[in-house]
Amino acid sequence: MTARQEPATPAGPLETARPAAAPAIGGNGPRRPHSYSLLAQDRRFGYALVAPAVVALLAITAFPLIYNIWNSFHQVNYLFPATFGDFAGIANYKRLFTDNLFVPSLVRTLGFTAVSVAVELVIGLALALALNRPFRGRGIVRAAVLIPWAVPTVLSAQLWKSMFDPQSGFVNYVLAHLHLPLGHTTWLAGTWTAWGAILIADAWRNIPFMTLLLLAGLQVIPRDIYEAARIDGAGAWQTFRRLTLPLLKPALMVALIFRTLSSFLIFDVVYVMTGGGPGNSTQVLAYFNWQAMLQQYNYGYGAAVSVALMLMALIIAAVYVVAFRTEQVL
Amino acid sequence: MSAASTTPTRYQTVRRRRTAGRVAGRSGFYLLVSAFVVASLFPFYWIVITSLKTDNEISQGTKSLLPGHITWGNYANDFTKQDFVRPLINSVIVAGATTILTVIIASLAGYALARSRIRGKQLIQGFLLVAGFFPVIAMIGPLFIAYRRVGLLDSLPGLVIAYLIYTLPLATWFLAGFFGQIPRELEEAAIVDGATRLQALRKVIIPVAVPGIFTVAILGFILCWNDFLIAVSFMTTPSRYTAPLAIVGLGQSQYQTFFNLIDAAVVIVTLPIALIMLFAQRRIISGLTAGSFR
Numbered sequence: 185m186t187a188r189q190e191p192a193t194p195a196g197p198l199e200t201a202r203p204a205a206a207p208a209i210g211g212n213g214p215r216r217p218h219s220y221s222l223l224a225q226d227r228r229f230g231y232a233l234v235a236p237a238v239v240a241l242l243a244i245t246a247f248p249l250i251y252n253i254w255n256s257f258h259q260v261n262y263l264f265p266a267t268f269g270d271f272a273g274i275a276n277y278k279r280l281f282t283d284n285l286f287v288p289s290l291v292r293t294l295g296f297t298a299v300s301v302a303v304e305l306v307i308g309l310a311l312a313l314a315l316n317r318p319f320r321g322r323g324i325v326r327a328a329v330l331i332p333w334a335v336p337t338v339l340s341a342q343l344w345k346s347m348f349d350p351q352s353g354f355v356n357y358v359l360a361h362l363h364l365p366l367g368h369t370t371w372l373a374g375t376w377t378a379w380g381a382i383l384i385a386d387a388w389r390n391i392p393f394m395t396l397l398l399l400a401g402l403q404v405i406p407r408d409i410y411e412a413a414r415i416d417g418a419g420a421w422q423t424f425r426r427l428t429l430p431l432l433k434p435a436l437m438v439a440l441i442f443r444t445l446s447s448f449l450i451f452d453v454v455y456v457m458t459g460g461g462p463g464n465s466t467q468v469l470a471y472f473n474w475q476a477m478l479q480q481y482n483y484g485y486g487a488a489v490s491v492a493l494m495l496m497a498l499i500i501a502a503v504y505v506v507a508f509r510t511e512q513v514l
Numbered sequence: 515m516s517a518a519s520t521t522p523t524r525y526q527t528v529r530r531r532r533t534a535g536r537v538a539g540r541s542g543f544y545l546l547v548s549a550f551v552v553a554s555l556f557p558f559y560w561i562v563i564t565s566l567k568t569d570n571e572i573s574q575g576t577k578s579l580l581p582g583h584i585t586w587g588n589y590a591n592d593f594t595k596q597d598f599v600r601p602l603i604n605s606v607i608v609a610g611a612t613t614i615l616t617v618i619i620a621s622l623a624g625y626a627l628a629r630s631r632i633r634g635k636q637l638i639q640g641f642l643l644v645a646g647f648f649p650v651i652a653m654i655g656p657l658f659i660a661y662r663r664v665g666l667l668d669s670l671p672g673l674v675i676a677y678l679i680y681t682l683p684l685a686t687w688f689l690a691g692f693f694g695q696i697p698r699e700l701e702e703a704a705i706v707d708g709a710t711r712l713q714a715l716r717k718v719i720i721p722v723a724v725p726g727i728f729t730v731a732i733l734g735f736i737l738c739w740n741d742f743l744i745a746v747s748f749m750t751t752p753s754r755y756t757a758p759l760a761i762v763g764l765g766q767s768q769y770q771t772f773f774n775l776i777d778a779a780v781v782i783v784t785l786p787i788a789l790i791m792l793f794a795q796r797r798i799i800s801g802l803t804a805g806s807f808r
Contacts, residue, residue, distance in 0.1 A: 226630050237619045342776055
């Protein structure tokens with residue numbers, strides 16, 4: 185539609201960038217006297233193909249985003265039909281700060297995110313470095329190490345719940361047999377032991393993902409750089425610090441953004457293993473958000489929490505991008 | 515050589531010491547690697563042997579690391595008494611339908627993004643990238659309200675639509691890159707031979723793009739199969755549950771949790787994905803990493 189306004193543009197940079205496209209389609213030209221310019225025709229075709237995806241994406245991602253913001257300023261509570269849809273001002277946002285569950289769960293979530301990402305990064309990096317070295321049986325080892333990622337998150341939580349079960353589980357059996365402490369712990373009943381169990385369940389499933397992304401990053405680094413470093417007499421640590429780490433930066437950034445965001449939004453594992461308990465001690469933001477909506481039917485307040493969550497996710501991603509960019513300049 | 519073996523030269527001692535160090539390093543390395551392998555595989559072993567235990571053995575607690583009386587009863591129980599079949603079928607239907615829908619929509623869009631000179635291409639691609647990172651929990655509320663209005667709550671089609679959140683951004687992004695790598699000459703030749711562009715796409719490009727489409731399909735299927743958040747938010751009727759949702763309610767009694775029953779179901783649900791992962795590892799990795807490296 186808009187393309188018709190400038191039918192004369194197919195010249196210039198477009199043509200030089202893709203020299204082959206126009207002449208070939210041009211062979212079709214005379215047969216279609218009604219068509220406008222080739223560019224317009226090409227665009228109409230393109231728009232038609234893109235349309236379903238754009239419409240679907242707008243409906244399932246952009247619309248909820250905007251609708252969320254609208255809801256967050258309104259009373260949207262199914263328990264109070266009389267006021268349903270009334271303007272609420274910033275009441276929902278105000279409640280975030282007065283709610284004695286929101287701020288603590290924010291703190292817990294940030295703490296969990298920091299610890300889990302750090303643990304996953306260290307182990308994932310070590311694994312990626314190991315798997316990047318050639319050794320016998322590497323293919324099998326790689327498959328074995330990556331396989332936990334195939335387990336759906338909820339099921340990995342179920343799996344670890346069954347490992348940590350005091351009665352029919354594995355962890356207590358081994359600890360008690362080796363006369364180690366904690367052999368008689370009811371893991372999910374204590375705050376810190378429950379967090380430990382959640383951390384292990386989450387790390388077990390997600391370290392493979394971290395490893396996978398870092399390994400892909402390592403494999404892009406050309407081998408001869410290492411050759412050169414060795415000839416120049418660089419030690420293992422020096423090579424890692426000065427060569428591998430800087431060259432791994434793009435992969436590190438992507439892996440860290442992915443993992444930090446998904447740790448920050450942890451839901452399945454908490455839902456299955458602790459349900460936020462004992463008390464509210466493993467309550468995390470996503471679970472808090474979900475409860476506000478699905479259990480308390482307060483979709484206005486839930487929307488405010490969601491908006492806050494999205495903003496924080498955005499900030500996290502931005503911090504990483506900026507941090508990695510400035511370091512690259514130096 | 516023979517002379518050297520009786521009185522080793524200095525060079526050889528150094529070298530031998532070095533090899534000794536290397537052997538130690540090597541075995542340390544293998545030790546580390548095997549520790550990782552055990553850590554990632556042992557839980558699988560544990561759920562498999564737990565799934566083969568009798569209720570009695572579960573009540574008595576763990577007595578050994580080896581399987582006890584092997585019984586297939588829990589699997590039979592899951593399939594018959596617990597009616598775990600229905601959720602499994604639901605999962606297959608929903609994940610399958612979403613995958614097919616994703617492949618169609620994303621192939622068309624990906625091709626257009628790679629080949630046509632539409633405006634706003636950068637905008638769309640930027641949006642795809644950002645949409646891939648949108649927190650799903652933030653989509654739940656608005657979709658719930660909208661679904662309630664149009665009657666999509668607690669329905670499988672509702673799940674299929676919502677699952678596109680997981681698949682569509684990644685799939686479109688990946689396929690745009692994939693189509694971009696296919697030589698232009700292919701479709702040009704087809705067009706010169708008198709094919710329309712749609713025909714060229716359908717008969718020439720799509721067949722060439724099968725590996726890429728296959729990657730997207732596998733990844734999409736896994737992502738849908740793994741969903742819990744959307745299903746637990748929208749589904750209320752047990753006969754419409756997906757498998758992960760059904761597992762969470764399985765094996766609970768007033769006095770104890772029957773992990774043998776749960777773990778049998780965990781094995782059933784995990785097995786297909788684990789097999790897909792093993793056989794299509796390369797594709798999955800290429801799909802995931804292409805999503806993250808431009």
